[in-house]
Amino acid sequence: MNNSQKKTDVILIGAGIMSATLGSLLKELAPDWTIKVFEKLDDAGEESSNEWNNAGTGHSALCELNYTPEDSDGSIDISKAIKINEQFQLSRQFWSHLVKCNLIRNPRDFIRPIPHMSLVQTESDVAFLKKRFEALSGNPLFQGMEFSDDPEKLKDWIPLIMEGRSSKEPIAATKMDSGTDVNFGALTRMMFDHLKDKGVEINYRHRVDDIKRTDDGSWEVKVSDLGSGKNDCHSAKFIFIGGGGSSLLLLQKTGIPESKHIGGFPVSGLFMVCNNPKVVARHHAKVYGKAKVGAPPMSVPHLDTRYIDNKETLLFGPFAGFSPKFLKTGSNFDLIDSVKPNNVFTMLAAGVKERALTKYLIQQVMLSHEQRMELLREFIPTAKSEDWDIAQSGTRVQVIKDTQTSGKGTLQFGTEVICASDGSIAALLGASPGASTAVYVMLEVLEKCFPEQMKAWESKIKEMIPTFGVSLLENVALFQEIQTTTAQTLGLNEKKPVFS
Ligand SMILES: Cc1cc2nc3c(=O)[nH]c(=O)nc-3n(C[C@H](O)[C@H](O)[C@H](O)COP(=O)(O)OP(=O)(O)OC[C@H]3O[C@@H](n4cnc5c(N)ncnc54)[C@H](O)[C@@H]3O)c2cc1C
Numbered sequence: 239m240n241n242s243q244k245k246t247d248v249i250l251i252g253a254g255i256m257s258a259t260l261g262s263l264l265k266e267l268a269p270d271w272t273i274k275v276f277e278k279l280d281d282a283g284e285e286s287s288n289e290w291n292n293a294g295t296g297h298s299a300l301c302e303l304n305y306t307p308e309d310s311d312g313s314i315d316i317s318k319a320i321k322i323n324e325q326f327q328l329s330r331q332f333w334s335h336l337v338k339c340n341l342i343r344n345p346r347d348f349i350r351p352i353p354h355m356s357l358v359q360t361e362s363d364v365a366f367l368k369k370r371f372e373a374l375s376g377n378p379l380f381q382g383m384e385f386s387d388d389p390e391k392l393k394d395w396i397p398l399i400m401e402g403r404s405s406k407e408p409i410a411a412t413k414m415d416s417g418t419d420v421n422f423g424a425l426t427r428m429m430f431d432h433l434k435d436k437g438v439e440i441n442y443r444h445r446v447d448d449i450k451r452t453d454d455g456s457w458e459v460k461v462s463d464l465g466s467g468k469n470d471c472h473s474a475k476f477i478f479i480g481g482g483g484s485s486l487l488l489l490q491k492t493g494i495p496e497s498k499h500i501g502g503f504p505v506s507g508l509f510m511v512c513n514n515p516k517v518v519a520r521h522h523a524k525v526y527g528k529a530k531v532g533a534p535p536m537s538v539p540h541l542d543t544r545y546i547d548n549k550e551t552l553l554f555g556p557f558a559g560f561s562p563k564f565l566k567t568g569s570n571f572d573l574i575d576s577v578k579p580n581n582v583f584t585m586l587a588a589g590v591k592e593r594a595l596t597k598y599l600i601q602q603v604m605l606s607h608e609q610r611m612e613l614l615r616e617f618i619p620t621a622k623s624e625d626w627d628i629a630q631s632g633t634r635v636q637v638i639k640d641t642q643t644s645g646k647g648t649l650q651f652g653t654e655v656i657c658a659s660d661g662s663i664a665a666l667l668g669a670s671p672g673a674s675t676a677v678y679v680m681l682e683v684l685e686k687c688f689p690e691q692m693k694a695w696e697s698k699i700k701e702m703i704p705t706f707g708v709s710l711l712e713n714v715a716l717f718q719e720i721q722t723t724t725a726q727t728l729g730l731n732e733k734k735p736v737f738s
Pocket residue numbers: 251252253254255256257276277278279282283284285286287288291292293294295296297422444445446447480481482483484485488507556565631632633634666668669670671672673674675
């Protein structure tokens with residue numbers, strides 16, 4: 239094969255939910271563009287996007303307390319919650335478009351309705367939750383939210399959690415029935431099947447080892463075929479680095495100025511998985527607690543009903559931990575390899591600043607099964623050790639940057655699209671809120687990298703995602719309409735189970 243045959247319009251590195259989403263958007267907007275994918279593992283959605291490696295929450299800020307912080311004057315700031323809710327609605331509409339057009343099928347295999355609940359257990363947290371409920375429940379995006387501190391009502395909602403508690407303990411919860419459980423692994427695989435049908439060349443067991451600019455301004459990637467051991471070069475006008483945790487390492491290879499002075503802080507994780515079907519059957523909700531003081535936001539404990547392989551299961555966690563690997567299947571040298579002359583002071587500053595966090599993560603790794611059970615018993619007082627196993631989850635690599643407000647080496651908890659000034663290459667760093675907002679984030683990639691084409695694409699984007707570029711709060715009728723239509727297409731109007 240000569241080099242011209244190896245040139246495509248687009249190369250996507252990594253077969254996670256982000257590349258799947260970008261590829262699917264591009265196939266709708268520019269169907270003639272040629273696309274190649276390189277993935278080092280055997281299949282799509284095997285890393286953080288895999289159903290066992292993330293919590294499967296369709297994050298729309300219905301239950302995550304860290305999205306509604308309390309201001310110093312005691313008021314609740316709901317701006318972040320509104321933003322995340324609006325971003326999730328974009329994903330819902332795009333997934334619904336793919337289903338409606340038969341590009342992916344059987345939505346039940348990747349999305350199910352499940353109540354999203356917040357649970358608090360101290361007097362001050364009960365007061366906080368009540369204030370949060372009052373701040374959100376009048377907002378159209380959070381319509382339908384219920385609050386209760388009545389133990390009898392809570393027994394109806396969460397019998398397993400209420401069992402074995404004294405009625406005198408302060409406890410309260412909110413509930414939103416419009417929450418979702420999303421199997422991002424299944425969704426990623428469905429989108430890659432669709433891309434394959436559309437002629438996208440997908441190369442599994444192919445690892446991208448290097449990326450460099452060519453003389454004509456495109457990009458060339460050096461790829462190892464992990465099956466045959468051969469190396470090859472492929473070039474494209476546009477490259478998306480969707481390598482999950484290892485995107486930073488790949489971005490650094492490009493040498494673009496935008497890749498400098500950025501570091502990565504890996505946070506690994508563990509889930510507890512219930513192996514007793516009788517216990518699983520007694521819970522039906524995603525229940526988020528409040529992060530302990532000093533704990534990072536991504537380690538908020540939650541007890542989740544999940545649908546994996548069409549089976550209901552129950553997971554608790556994640557327990558955060560420290561690992562030098564940037565992916566679950568990464569290398570112990572990832573962290574060291576990411577330290578470069580241009581980011582060494584940023585990394586060192588973060589090391590000093592985040593000593594408490596590092597200590598917390600190491601303590602979390604050292605927890606015994608019984609210590610983890612004690613934390614689980616804050617949710618299920620009657621939990622038995624033998625009913626719960628441990629499973630390793632994916633890894634999130636948080637971005638470290640120098641910022642004007644917080645100085646050198648500041649840990650960022652969001653996602654960040656980094657792209658070259660000419661828009662010819664883009665990378666996604668960070669992992670929160672994550673897969674739920676993949677469509678919003680990939681639309682941001684398109685806006686940054688294809689500003690000229692966006693004008694022509696806008697009407698097609700609006701056809702697929704009617705609320706693109708629209709504030710939902712200023713267009714409540716449109717929000718209600720898309721809630722109804724996407725619920726219908728995605729099969730989210732199922733009846734709730736009644737506990738015996
Ligand atoms: C514990 C945990 C819980 C989470 N919970 C949620 C949740 O409840 N809801 C939510 O919305 N999000 C959640 N997330 C975040 C979400 O999982 C991620 O944001 C999302 O899966 C990232 O997708 P991705 O495509 O960027 O990366 P990934 O899914 O990790 O995919 C990256 C792919 O790139 C491949 N790759 C890497 N380097 C190379 C290379 N050099 N060559 C070729 N291929 C390469 C990898 O093998 C991998 O397949 C959670 C994450 C974790 C870790």
